[in-house]
Amino acid sequence: MDIRNYLSNSRKRSHKEVASDSDSDSDSTSDNESVMPDPRCTQPAQLVQSKSDKKKAYKSKLTYRQQWKLKYSWIDCANAEMGMFCVICKKYGKPPGNARGAWTTRGITDWNHATEMLKLHNDSKWHKDAAITAQMAQQSDLSVLELQNAASARDTKERKKKNQAIILKLLCSIYFLIKHRIPHTTTFNDLLALQVANGDEQLAHHLEQSPGNAMYTSKFSLTSLIEAIATWLRRKLLKSLRESPFFSILADECEDISTQEELSICCRWIVDGQAEEHFISVLHVLACDAETITEAIESFIASSDLQYRKLVGQGYDGAAVFSGCRSGVQVRMRTHAAHAVHVHCACHRLQLASIQAAKTVPEIQKVFGMMGNIWKLFYYSPKKMQALKEVQAVLGLPELKVVKPSDTRWLSHERCMRAIRKELPALITTLQQLYETTGDAEAFGLSTLLSCFTGVASICFLSYVLDTLAKMMLPCKGR
CATH class of the missing domain: 3.30.420.40 (ATPase, nucleotide binding domain)
Known part of the structure; x- marks a missing residue:
């Protein structure tokens, strides 16, 4: 019994020791986990932190450089935190509105792009104008304000002169298109491109450097240019009209x-x-x-x-x-x-009198009707017009179109009869071909009228009469 009790007690003690050891190991493990972080989690954070530190360190090293002063003598930088200023522009310059006080009242502290900004400011127009004003101040007794006003007036005059030269070129271009009855809305830009290609450097600089709202090439600007030309011409004509007795x-x-x-x-x-x-x-x-x-x-x-x-x-x-x-x-x-x-109107009266007199002669009235039918036949059919052109080419005749005769348009009958007389062989041949190929009854009737003796005699007679009437009308038209 004693041995059995002893063995059971020893087994209980061993089980308690093992449990206590495992508890102590787990506690130590948890402590170690809280103290030692997982290296897989800490490695990226350390890398990001090192890059940001390097960037901050690099920016902290950027500051004003004395070598800039050697290249640009106008730099004023007493304090790097206040930034760089331009001595010339600060005293003599008139910066544009979009500068927002840069280089004059607000220092430049963007050291990362300082080299580019220095070059841009040195080449800017308002800095060059300030430099000219500073040079004039050393040679005259005028105040800075008076020198600035003089420089501004000089710049305005030069800019006005350049704008006038550009406007004159644009006016000449649009006037050329209108004079030759060429559509200006579709060909104006092409005409300007042609002038640039022919070596117009001033116009090329205007088209390349001017902002979009100051190029004067929009439809509204073209309309304004045309109205300006019309206004100028009307004023010139009215001035001459008023001076006439x-x-x-x-x-x-x-x-x-x-x-x-x-x-x-x-x-x-x-x-x-x-x-x-x-x-x-x-x-x-x-x-x-x-x-x-x-x-x-x-x-x-x-x-x-x-x-x-x-x-x-x-x-x-x-x-x-x-x-x-x-x-x-x-x-x-x-x-x-x-x-x-x-x-x-003398021409109008002569035309009306001639038409009224022609209506009293049936043969002449028939020829006038034939002239209108010939014009309609070829004017409204491109296929028939092409057939007439082919016959004209074979016969060696010029390509003349029959003019529409009008009772109220003087010289229209004369021009129509002149074309018919010159193209009479081609007209007869074309009309006969149209009848043979298509069976066109109208073409057959016209060819019959043109081929008969009465038709040919009437055409020759009217050609002489209408030519005489045209010579009487031309002096009335002032030609």
């Missing part, structure tokens, strides 16, 4: 593409003993009655500062609105200028 007014109304009624006004006056005629203005009118048109003409005369006592003539078409003997425009205008003689 006499003048007359020519007016006619029409409808533009936007169905807006417009009244075009031309004037004829004396310059150095010679009569000159120029287009002056286009007026928008709300109606085409005699009262509205008269008010528009009166408004034009008043705004142009013209005198009714100098108005000696007025020319319009034969419409009753203008030429009516009771309430037409010409009668209403005589209430202001009783000596303003009304003249119906």
Whole structure:
């Protein structure tokens, strides 16, 4: 029993010792874990901390360098924390608004980019102007403010001179396009590019260096340039018109593409003993009655500062609105200028008289109708026009187009008949080919009229008559 008790007690003690040892080991392990951190976690933090420390150390070493003073003598840096200043600009300069006091009231402390900033400031225009002002201050007794004002005035004058030269180039370019009836909105930039390619350095510098809102190449700027040209020309013409002892007014109304009624006004006056005629203005009118048109003409005369006592003539078409003997425009205008003689356009009257006389002769009326049908046949069919050109090339004839004859357009019948007479062999051949290939009845009828004796004789006779009438009309048109 004693032995058994002894063995059981010894086993209990051994179990307690093992448990206490394991508890002590776990405590020691936890203590060690709290003291010794995991190296896998500490390694990146140490690396990041070392990079930031290196960056801070590098920035702390950046400061003002004395060697900059050797290259740029205008540097003033009494305290590195206050930054660098420019002695010249601080005393004599007028920095631009976007500088925000840099180099004058606010020092430069960006040592990392100090080299580039020093070079930029040394090459800047306002620093160079300040240097010129400082040099002038040493040679004159003027104050700094007076020197700055003189430099500013000189700079403004130079800039104004350059801008005037650029504007003149742009005006000449847009005037060239308008003079040759070339669309300016699509070709203006190409024309400027051509001038730059031909060696215009001043224009090239303007297009490269000017800001986007000061290039004067937008549609709004082009419209402003055109209006400026029109204003200048109108002022020049009106000045000459006012100086003339006499003048007359020519007016006619029409409808533009936007169905807006417009009244075009031309004037004829004396310059150095010679009569000159120029287009002056286009007026928008709300109606085409005699009262509205008269008010528009009166408004034009008043705004142009013209005198009714100098108005000696007025020319319009034969419409009753203008030429009516009771309430037409010409009668209403005589209430202001009783000596303003009304003249119906001579070319218009001759054209109307010729058309009216031609209607009394059936053969001539038939030829006039044939002229209109020939124009329609080829004008509205590019395929037929191409066939006519091919026949003209084979026969060695010039490529002439048949002009549209109009009863109210003088010289139109003469030009149309001249083209038909010169292209008569090509027209007959083309019309016969069109009938043989397509069976076009209209082409067959026209070819028959052109080939018969009566048709050829009428064409030759009318060519002579219309040519004579054209010679009578040309002096009336001032040619």
